[in-house]
Amino acid sequence: MNTAKTAGFLVAGLALVGLGIALGRGLRPDVPEPPVPGVIAPPPPDVATLPLSDPRGSLVFYPFLNQTGITDDAVAAAELVLRGLRDDDPAALEEALASYQLLNEQENFGGEYPTLEWFCEYALADESQRRTMLENDDGRRFVELFGREDWALLAEYLTGKYNLGRMDRKWLFYLDEIVRFNSPYRHRWERTDRILDLLSIEPGMEVVDVGAGGGFYSFRFAELVGRDGRAYAVEMNEQHLEYLRRVAADEGLDSLVVVPTDGSFPDLPEGSVDRVFLCATYQTLYLSIREDERTRWLEDVKRALAPDGLLVVAENEPLLEPGLVPFGGISVSLPLLEAQLVAYGFERVTAEYVVPQRYVLVLRKAGGAEG
Numbered sequence: 594m595n596t597a598k599t600a601g602f603l604v605a606g607l608a609l610v611g612l613g614i615a616l617g618r619g620l621r622p623d624v625p626e627p628p629v630p631g632v633i634a635p636p637p638p639d640v641a642t643l644p645l646s647d648p649r650g651s652l653v654f655y656p657f658l659n660q661t662g663i664t665d666d667a668v669a670a671a672e673l674v675l676r677g678l679r680d681d682d683p684a685a686l687e688e689a690l691a692s693y694q695l696l697n698e699q700e701n702f703g704g705e706y707p708t709l710e711w712f713c714e715y716a717l718a719d720e721s722q723r724r725t726m727l728e729n730d731d732g733r734r735f736v737e738l739f740g741r742e743d744w745a746l747l748a749e750y751l752t753g754k755y756n757l758g759r760m761d762r763k764w765l766f767y768l769d770e771i772v773r774f775n776s777p778y779r780h781r782w783e784r785t786d787r788i789l790d791l792l793s794i795e796p797g798m799e800v801v802d803v804g805a806g807g808g809f810y811s812f813r814f815a816e817l818v819g820r821d822g823r824a825y826a827v828e829m830n831e832q833h834l835e836y837l838r839r840v841a842a843d844e845g846l847d848s849l850v851v852v853p854t855d856g857s858f859p860d861l862p863e864g865s866v867d868r869v870f871l872c873a874t875y876q877t878l879y880l881s882i883r884e885d886e887r888t889r890w891l892e893d894v895k896r897a898l899a900p901d902g903l904l905v906v907a908e909n910e911p912l913l914e915p916g917l918v919p920f921g922g923i924s925v926s927l928p929l930l931e932a933q934l935v936a937y938g939f940e941r942v943t944a945e946y947v948v949p950q951r952y953v954l955v956l957r958k959a960g961g962a963e964g
């Protein structure tokens with residue numbers, strides 16, 4: 594083929610590619626920008642036009658619970674911790690610590706590894722370092738719960754979690770949530786302080802923490818609202834409820850009110866609530882309850898909220914830049930979740946990706962006063 598012909602084919606080829614891109618742009622609705630940490634999220638696109646073919650992934654992620662993070666390296670690290678505990682072997686704990694430091698960078702974002710890293714550091718620390726580590730309330734509560742009888746409960750958890758022995762699934766689910774969500778190192782992956790800033794809680798407020806879990810946020814809310822306010826920890830899991838009641842009693846958290854529920858929103862006086870908060874819990878209402886139940890739940894929230902009250906939802910974002918480790922649990926993209934809440938009569942006050950994997954959406958009743 595002569596040079597002129599080759600050049601002709603090249604020009605024609607490039608023109609066709611250009612036309613394809615132009616047509617593609619014309620036909621394809623705008624792809625939402627990927628989240629950037631600490632950045633106000635753009636207004637939601639029309640959800641109906643979100644491209645299902647978005648190469649960055651799904652808008653919803655629903656893993657098989659408690660099975661994320663059980664990789665060969667994580668099983669090996671758990672076996673090292675178990676050996677370290679059984680044989681009083683600091684070398685095994687040193688090796689486990691090095692593994693968790695690597696695992697934390699590589700996999701299972703929001704999983705159990707940060708807590709296990711903290712535990713290895715604690716086990717290897719001297720007395721004075723331990724005293725400093727126990728100034729962290731989450732660290733102290735972790736040691737009080739798991740440290741009894743030479744860390745028998747931690748050994749039980751690791752054995753069940755990593756399939757090294759049999760364990761009741763409900764009990765494992767409870768322990769797994771405590772290990773993951775009441776982690777002394779949770780602030781490292783989630784930026785807890787920024788989430789608290791966005792909640793803007795003041796003394797005397799009435800705050801409802803729906804799906805309180807092991808109380809990571811409820812305990813903080815109880816301190817923030819002080820003696821004149823109230824923090825309601827709403828839960829449907831019996832083991833969580835028992836733990837919440839025990840900590841509230843042991844630590845004299847008088848403003849913490851533990852509220853059992855069958856899944857419905859608690860019956861609180863109309864217009865009395867300043868903040869309704871859900872962290873990694875609205876996903877259940879979005880994905881796995883009947884529409885009539887969700888409608889009733891959201892109507893009850895609107896009724897209970899004060900005119901300037903806020904609904905604050907922290908959730909996990911599955912749409913991530915390639916290379917970022919996704920949150921190891923259920924995730925629903927911000928535009929989907931926001932569109933649903935707008936359809937139920939809320940409007941956005943602000944939305945922020947505190948980290949790419951987790952966003953906070955702050956809403957008020959549509960037409961209400963600014964919070």
Ligand SMILES: C[S@@+](CC[C@H](N)C(=O)[O-])C[C@H]1O[C@@H](n2cnc3c(N)ncnc32)[C@H](O)[C@@H]1O
Nearest residue numbers: 774804805806809828829830856872873874877
């Ligand atoms: C993933 S955990 C999150 C715990 C806690 N919010 C945190 O961030 O540490 C979700 C919790 O929500 C609870 N839950 C789910 N649906 C609920 C509902 N409709 N009402 C109250 N609790 C609910 C579950 O029992 C579980 O403990």
